[in-house]
Amino acid sequence: MEFSLIDRIRERTAQARDDVRLGIGDDAALLAVPAGQELAVAIDTLVEGVHFPRGTAAADIGWKALAVNLSDLAAMGATPAWALLALTLPNADADFIDGLATGFAQLAQPYRLALVGGDTTRGALTISVAVHGFVPAGKALTRTGAQVGDLVMVTGTLGDAAAGLRLVQQGGQDDPRSAWLIERLNRPVPRIAAGLALRDCASACIDVSDGLLADLGHICAAGAVGAQIDASLLPRSSALLDWFDDDASLDFALSGGDDYELCFTVSPQKLAATQAELARLGCGATRIGRIVAGEGVCVRDRDGRQRATARPGWDHFAA
């Protein structure tokens, strides 16, 4: 059982990596970190019914379980290298396992990411992935470092995944017009290349997993600064605006989780170069506000009034 899933992923991702001295099949993998590199390590879990709706395709689950972790590496400016996978599932369904392996491998392949360990157990559907990436010593992006006067930026568009979840919950997944938003929910694309480029320009960085307000709040707390966001500047996709009115789409953009874009701060002097570099990578980035003295995140409406923000991101243990 265990070997079936692991083997299926390995078949689909098999690449020789010099830094994997001993891969899957012993009590532990043996790995070599290249000289001069630090190891960036993160772990995240997806639980059925909490982090993805029941009925989500196995391939989407496999993709997303890896994507949310690679997004953490992106936020640190790290290059993905290795992953561990712990899968708990109710029964040994061959099609499900095959789909999960396929989705995981589809995302792993372009990064030459090697699966170096795994465990498969029986229980409620839960999938934990731990990822390991490399970053030159001392060069990692962190949440700490935003300076008063820095600009607040975000890649891509916000709120799409939360909107996609709403559509799935409303039974709209068969409407072809909802496909793109649901793809944003099920197949987030970690901003690895952008994270690498931002190592040389951003003063702080985080990935938007829990919603912009919550995650930008972490940057503010880490840097002992505040942030002012202009609601009118938040990048929203046309698909989002087609489905939801201004207020609802703004709520999704501010507080919806699961977008896995990067939110970062940059000094005004570096803005042009940063945007040019990201554009070269095919990754748009939008200025949405600035860092100010104080604390917390303040959102201003189109007319300059402060917007009440009731729900600062996800809390899986909230009622």
Next chain:
Amino acid sequence: MEFSLIDRIRERTAQARDDVRLGIGDDAALLAVPAGQELAVAIDTLVEGVHFPRGTAAADIGWKALAVNLSDLAAMGATPAWALLALTLPNADADFIDGLATGFAQLAQPYRLALVGGDTTRGALTISVAVHGFVPAGKALTRTGAQVGDLVMVTGTLGDAAAGLRLVQQGGQDDPRSAWLIERLNRPVPRIAAGLALRDCASACIDVSDGLLADLGHICAAGAVGAQIDASLLPRSSALLDWFDDDASLDFALSGGDDYELCFTVSPQKLAATQAELARLGCGATRIGRIVAGEGVCVRDRDGRQRATARPGWDHFAA
């Protein structure tokens, strides 16, 4: 919620480690592997009702989740360094979380193991731990390398944890005479020091997690050799023999999981030195058989007859 568990473990394990450049609190930890060392990495999951009985104390779950992973490092001859913890639990029960943190930290402390990342999610009780250890490049113990003529050895005693599980299932956990066996089930002690010592003497090594027959079978498969075991030589504790007759205790010793002793092979020339070194560490080791040409594990009874072995270890997905 998440920070509550992670913080409680951190409070109980806080030690400065030079190799942790950035600990918990950002998108990923930043870690430095010492020069000349390879990284040994493993992940294992415990699911309530599968890997531990419902009603197991939170502190025992926290201990065991780390122990089964450290046991993988022991089998590789690696020194523990860092861990990641992914916990899924049905509700945010403060006492449970506190107990779990306490048990985890009790085992982590003597190794100065640092918790460098975690994720806490809501769902059926499931706990995955990933561990990282160091081993000098090229010096790791593996399952591969057993030679015909080598002796098969095992540390400690076998079958205790499976017997403890049986006693719990029979409602015997309140009988003080069962305490030691149940302790062996709930608080396995990974053989880290023995694993380090065995780097210089063992030809192959594995930890006994799925039962001796299954795990020694892995050594045989990896080395393209067979093994002959003498049932009469299997080290069984007096507690095991007090509770169960010869046949039942032999079954536990051969096929019971969860002992987390080390099974290893050693050339006859190195036997005396190996036993002396392990004894110096307070770890008994018993010769239980030898490596032969062929394949698979063969068990001989007291009178030399081959013993039928119906159940080669655990399969969590078997009926």
